[in-house]
Amino acid sequence: MRLGFNFTLGDTHEMVQRLIAERHIDYCEFLIDNFFCVEPDELAKAFDCPVGLHIMYSKFLEADRPTLVDFAARLRDYIDALNPIYVSDHILRFSHEGRAFFHLGEVDYSTEYELVRDKVLQWQDLVGQRIHFENYPSIMDGGVEAPAFFERLTEETGAGVLFDASNAVCSNRNCGTPFEAWRNVIAGAKHFHVAGYRQSLIEPFISLDTHAEALAPDTLAFLEKFRSVFDKPGATMTYERDDQIEFDDIVADLKLLRNLFGQPEERRHDLALSA
Amino acid sequence: MTSLSLPSRTDRDLYPALMSPELCASYPAHHKAFVRIDVSLRVYWHTLFDICPELLELSGPDGMSIFRPFMAWAGEKKLAFDWSYYLWVYVWPRQSPFKERLLADRKYLRSIMGASAARWAVLDRGRDCGIVIGCVDTTDIVIGWKCRSVLLGREIELIEPEEPLPAPPDIFGYFTLPTFELDIFPGWQGLAR
Numbered sequence: 415m416r417l418g419f420n421f422t423l424g425d426t427h428e429m430v431q432r433l434i435a436e437r438h439i440d441y442c443e444f445l446i447d448n449f450f451c452v453e454p455d456e457l458a459k460a461f462d463c464p465v466g467l468h469i470m471y472s473k474f475l476e477a478d479r480p481t482l483v484d485f486a487a488r489l490r491d492y493i494d495a496l497n498p499i500y501v502s503d504h505i506l507r508f509s510h511e512g513r514a515f516f517h518l519g520e521v522d523y524s525t526e527y528e529l530v531r532d533k534v535l536q537w538q539d540l541v542g543q544r545i546h547f548e549n550y551p552s553i554m555d556g557g558v559e560a561p562a563f564f565e566r567l568t569e570e571t572g573a574g575v576l577f578d579a580s581n582a583v584c585s586n587r588n589c590g591t592p593f594e595a596w597r598n599v600i601a602g603a604k605h606f607h608v609a610g611y612r613q614s615l616i617e618p619f620i621s622l623d624t625h626a627e628a629l630a631p632d633t634l635a636f637l638e639k640f641r642s643v644f645d646k647p648g649a650t651m652t653y654e655r656d657d658q659i660e661f662d663d664i665v666a667d668l669k670l671l672r673n674l675f676g677q678p679e680e681r682r683h684d685l686a687l688s689a
Numbered sequence: 690m691t692s693l694s695l696p697s698r699t700d701r702d703l704y705p706a707l708m709s710p711e712l713c714a715s716y717p718a719h720h721k722a723f724v725r726i727d728v729s730l731r732v733y734w735h736t737l738f739d740i741c742p743e744l745l746e747l748s749g750p751d752g753m754s755i756f757r758p759f760m761a762w763a764g765e766k767k768l769a770f771d772w773s774y775y776l777w778v779y780v781w782p783r784q785s786p787f788k789e790r791l792l793a794d795r796k797y798l799r800s801i802m803g804a805s806a807a808r809w810a811v812l813d814r815g816r817d818c819g820i821v822i823g824c825v826d827t828t829d830i831v832i833g834w835k836c837r838s839v840l841l842g843r844e845i846e847l848i849e850p851e852e853p854l855p856a857p858p859d860i861f862g863y864f865t866l867p868t869f870e871l872d873i874f875p876g877w878q879g880l881a882r
């Protein structure tokens with residue numbers, strides 16, 4: 415399992431470089447559309463490691479075609495310059511009746527499947543490659559339908575799943591989605607996310623995917639129990655931290671993940687060659 | 690957990706309430722749906738007051754005397770809640786009991802214009818590099834620049850031009866910049882709702 419860190423804006427540049435230099439991470443995940451005004455070549459030189467490209471605001475379920483064509487054209491320049499390990503996006507609602515959510519919305523897996531499938535096919539076609547779609551940290555009970563939805567989606571579109579393990583933990587805590595229900599999705603996925611979550615301020619408590627705290631014990635237990643389903647050649651896991659960005663805390667979590675998954679094959683190979 | 694007569698199986702059942710304190714109040718407080726809506730409303734609250742904490746001086750520490758009526762007004766006007774979110778927060782209290790205190794100190798307007806410029810710079814995905822925001826209550830302009838280097842984030846500039854631009858026709862006007870230079874004035878665009 416290769417470990418990575420999410421790079422969303424310039425202020426963590428130095429820290430990410432240190433994570434790479436000290437070999438706490440093996441690759442870096444760019445929130446790519448935050449950098450659409452940075453030249454692809456500059457971005458390609460930013461870090462001395464492989465990269466993944468994570469899309470935040472394509473809004474491909476909602477945006478009109480000319481907007482998506484233009485977004486895809488710009489994204490393509492970065493894909494060509496950076497040759498990423500993967501390209502990923504989100505299945506999310508950004509607005510309702512033209513009014514923006516500030517806390518993004520989950521789709522209705524049972525009534526919106528066909529719509530999402532068609533949009534996924536169109537979006538992959540515009541970008542010109544396979545895209546990995548991330549699962550949502552479900553709160554409401556409809557979230558239990560997510561595993562079957564993602565299984566069917568990958569079968570019918572050729573898309574991948576960027577499986578966020580802590581989002582699945584939130585979904586388990588909030589609406590009881592069994593971890594076992596994700597087994598096929600995890601087995602078929604190569605690219606993963608993991609992060610901390612926290613509880614809501616009021617009861618009945620719900621778990622919120624905040625990316626601001628240490629990995630929770632149940633997240634680590636989930637990874638451990640499914641370790642061999644997660645780990646596979648070429649697999650990646652990005653540790654996400656968007657708030658409370660403290661180097662030592664991040665390294666402590668990355669070390670837990672390293673202990674759990676071991677050094678990646680590629681790294682062991684490097685070491686063997688240089689030994 | 691309380692049972693609920695309103696549909697709440699999926700997030701989608703709650704979409705209209707996610708931005709409406711009024712609709713939130715129709716859900717029983719000990720139901721998961723209420724907590725989920727509350728989480729969403731708190732993000733609107735924090736997006737406003739964490740970025741423009743000066744506004745709490747007008748409203749009192751919980752912000753509710755601004756937040757609740759503003760969100761209700763925004764719902765009636767069907768505001769899109771795009772990058773211009775903060776500017777509408779200024780438009781609304783100009784016709785409210787806060788008007789005099791709001792206009793008495795420039796810091797409120799500066800904070801609000803800066804916040805909207807920053808939000809555009811972080812969220813807009815068009816090809817433009819910058820946005821210029823002007824207001825009839827000041828000759829100052831605020832520019833938001835998108836992230837232009839891996840070493841930087843977005844940047845906000847407050848400019849007090851020696852030769853002021855003409856005032857925008859409405860309370861606020863804006864224009865966008867196709868490069869990282871402020872070298873054009875194509876005229877003001879009005880805010881879209």
Ligand SMILES: [Fe+2]
Nearest residue numbers: 578581609623
């Ligand atoms: Fe997450």
Ligand SMILES: [Fe+2]
Nearest residue numbers: 548578607654
């Ligand atoms: Fe994630």
